[in-house]
Amino acid sequence: AQKVTQAQTEISVVEKEDVTLDCVYETRDTTYYLFWYKQPPSGELVFLIRRNSFDEQNEISGRYSWNFQKSTSSFNFTITASQVVDSAVYFCALSEFRGSSNTGKLIFGQGTTLQVKP
Amino acid sequence: DSGVTQTPKHLITATGQRVTLRCSPRSGDLSVYWYQQSLDQGLQFLIQYYNGEERAKGNILERFSAQQFPDLHSELNLSSLELGDSALYFCASSSPVAKNIQYFGAGTRLSVL
Numbered sequence: 728a729q730k731v732t733q734a735q736t737e738i739s740v741v742e743k744e745d746v747t748l749d750c751v752y753e754t755r756d757t758t759y760y761l762f763w764y765k766q767p768p769s770g771e772l773v774f775l776i777r778r779n780s781f782d783e784q785n786e787i788s789g790r791y792s793w794n795f796q797k798s799t800s801s802f803n804f805t806i807t808a809s810q811v812v813d814s815a816v817y818f819c820a821l822s823e824f825r826g827s828s829n830t831g832k833l834i835f836g837q838g839t840t841l842q843v844k845p
Numbered sequence: 846d847s848g849v850t851q852t853p854k855h856l857i858t859a860t861g862q863r864v865t866l867r868c869s870p871r872s873g874d875l876s877v878y879w880y881q882q883s884l885d886q887g888l889q890f891l892i893q894y895y896n897g898e899e900r901a902k903g904n905i906l907e908r909f910s911a912q913q914f915p916d917l918h919s920e921l922n923l924s925s926l927e928l929g930d931s932a933l934y935f936c937a938s939s940s941p942v943a944k945n946i947q948y949f950g951a952g953t954r955l956s957v958l
Binding site: 760762764769770771772773774777818822831832833834835836837838 | 847878880887888889890893901903933935937944945946947948949950951952954
């Protein structure tokens with residue numbers, strides 16, 4: 728069965744600190760996608776990144792970076808120089824590949840609540 | 846703004862009642878997904894439609910049903926509501942043109958009293 732584990736329930740940091748959110752997944756599929764979504768206090772779910780199982784290159788987008796390691800089934804997310812606006816719940820998710828027409832359902836972790844204090 | 850529109854934003858109703866949640870996907874997206882977010886269950890997949898047809902089903906209760914119309918909007922119907930159905934219901938849509946990434950609406954917060 729597919730499963731996503733975010734062991735960190737809550738993290739609190741002071742502004743400008745770096746913070747890493749952990750994500751460990753389980754799947755028997757050889758082809759799959761991994762995602763990170765952000766849920767700010769306003770409640771919507773905002774897409775941050777998608778990574779497919781064949782691409783283990785790390786990715787950096789501004790202050791955000793992602794480390795995908797297939798050997799340890801992990802897809803960790805680092806925020807550099809955190810800001811108060813980064814305060815949110817962050818979800819890691821996994822989906823199976825269903826062909827070019829669509830992806831499968833998203834299986835979400837329980838989420839990590841990040842609080843960035845000024 | 847994701848381009849996915851959900852109405853209403855908030856819904857307050859009583860046990861035993863029936864409600865309909867509506868979702869308009871992003872322009873051109875053929876796939877629509879419904880998810881439920883609750884404190885005890887987290888974010889859970891309910892059902893997926895692709896171009897009007899049911900494509901996948903999650904742990905959706907028999908009291909819940911959905912459909913996708915020819916104009917691609919979707920509705921989630923919840924009936925015989927119970928207190929435990931109180932949750933945030935999200936709709937997402939995706940398209941191969943947009944790398945099949947699921948973009949979410951702002952959600953409908955349902956409170957069953």
